[in-house]
Amino acid sequence: MIAVKNLSKHFGQVKAVDDISFDIADGETLILLGTSGCGKTTTLKMINRLIEPTKGDISVNGKSIHEQSPEALRRGIGYVLQNNGLFPHYTVAENMAIVPQLLKWDKQKIEQRTDELIQKLHLVEEQLSVYPDQLSGGQQQRVGLARALMADPPVLLMDEPFGALDPVTRFKIRREFKQLDELKRKTIIMVTHDVQEAFEMGDRICLMDKGRIIQTGTPAELLFKPANNFVIEFLKEQRLQLEFKAVTLMDLWDTLPENLSQAESIDSSQTVWEALELLTANSKQPLSATNPANGQSKTITFESLMTAFYQYQSTET
Template identity: 55%
Template sequence: MITVESVSKNFDGRRAVDDISFHANDKEILVLLGISGCGKTTTLKMINRLIEADSGNILIDGKNIRDQKVENLRMRIGFVMQNSGLFPHYTIKENISTVPKLLKWDKKKIESRTEELLFKLNLSADILNLFPSELSGGQQQRVGIARALIANPPILLMDEPFGTLDNITKATIHSEFKSLEELKNKTIILVTHDVQEAFELGHRICLMDKGKIIQVGTPKEILYHPKNDFVKNFFAENRLLLEYKVTVLKELFPFLADLKIGFQKDSTIWKILQKLSSDNKNTDQYEAVIKAFNEYRKLQIV
């Protein structure tokens, strides 16, 4: 869906993005991960031409974005930014309907689509006449997603969308985000500096540093087969937790003998251990899962 070919960008003589190439597949979530200043947000903004690339090409569905009118390009791309990016002087209803009005949708169509998205994003219609400052951070972020989705664009760009939320709210929204059927039909590029967020939401991760791409791969590939010491060290602090989160129960079956664990085979080991640790009756199962996981990871770690 999105192809970035040898793209570079300079600011005042400083190379912010340095000859990078990658692609985002149709209907996948690709995460651009890295510390502040690594070039990930600049890369994201070049895709919808909020920033123009100095060199290289960006293709969407095989078509060069330079050959398209900016306004037509952006109509096909939803954009969610940090702090939701809502217009503070617009009501929630006005914020959500911004793009449909530009597309000249009739009032009934806008209202119907707004109602549909509010339901999907667990928002009450009572907020429509409020202003962004009257909502919680989690509500504002959901409204920002609704505004980006309302015209049903095939592509969604997200710049640190959950960065300002507290951990509890973030966990809730992450869960909703992963289960929202509407998002499963989008190609999504998400920028974050949060390692756990990248592993929880991304189908693939593109790790960046100093304007360059260091490694691209699935969470499991990038964790168990790091390209170099930079990649290995980047994840070292959260290593064990991330391994729990990328491993699912069915992968431990060869190490569990005939022990029956009362969870779905695609449940992550992290979720299983959380549940078992809260139940004193399941200490045997807890220990069996830990033992099986340790046997499994010996075969994965390079």
């Protein structure tokens, strides 16, 4: 869906982005991760031409972004900002209607799409007539996402979307967004400096430093097949928790015990971290997972899960 080829952006003598290339598959979520000043936000802004590159090319769905005007390009790409970017003098409904009005949707179509999204994003109809500063931070972020999704764009760019929220709200909103069906059929590039967030939200992670890509891969690849010492050091402090979030039940499948009893069902694609959360919440009562490929079921207890995880860990590290 998106191809970035030999992309660079120089500000005078400073190479903010220095000859990077990556591809993103249709429906994939790629996280641009790194420290402040590594070039991740500059890269994001070049994709929708808020910043023009010094050299290189970007294509979306096989078409170079320079083959259309910046305005036309942006109408087909959703954009979510850290501070939500809502117009303070517009009501929630007016903020959400901006792109559909530019696309000349009729009033009924705009209202139908608005109603659909406020239900999915846990907003209420009464909030449509209020102004952004009358909402909580979490509600404002939901409205910002709703505005980006209104025209149902195939591509969504998210620049530190949860960065302005307090830790409790941030965790809750992040979990809600991950489960949102609207996002599961989008191609998403998300910028963050939060390692835990990257591992929770991303199918793949592009780790950057000083304008260059250090390694691109799945969360598990960055942990168990690091490209160099920079990757190892960047993830070292949170490594165990990140491993829990990177390893799925299917990764452990062969070392989990056969299903011997009735138990609460859990998706086999869930991570070890998600399974541990469920086990802890249910006083460590067993869970049951089914392999979609062959219908085989496995019992998951706290003890069997940890045994399988440490066995997997020892073979991968």
